[in-house]
Amino acid sequence: MRLRLFALAGVALAATLPLTTAQSATAATRCASGYVCTWTKTNFGGVKHSYNKSNGCYPRSGRSVSNQTGKLITVYKDASCYGAHFDIKTGHYSDNTPWPVKSMAVWG
Template identity: 75%
Template structure:
């Protein structure tokens, strides 16, 4: 009886494990010295790649990776205006707080 209880507990524990989705490292990687945006959260959808020239640019996306060597700021409004979030080089946001409308590259 005790053996059956342990077996049942083991099967229940295995069944409770979540199915895992592919990790972000399996997603397309953003090349060095570029900013990449994806049309969907979690680096999904279509990827767009932009150079690291300083300035303010219209951009769109729900995921952003900054590999520029510079800090970038993503904005909720066009023309680098309104709510914003800084993303340091080497970092990314898998799900921005709002759809990105513009982006500034500093430096």
């Protein structure tokens, strides 16, 4: 009886989990190894752009970013890698940046 109760509780818990978590992770993996990808809309929506650049500062735009470069990247609110910023480690992503990205630095 206890085993059945725990099984039912587990099913009920699984039914309440958000479905978007798996979708977001899948969307982020659509960025090829060695690239940084940006999407024009949040949650990996809109137009996708892929970049394979060496170290430096580059103009970029987007509301979703996936870093598959093997390097650390910093995304900036303003052009020329200036202003508010945050880092995205390799293999990580942001499906909804706090502001539209205007530039990006790739670090060796």
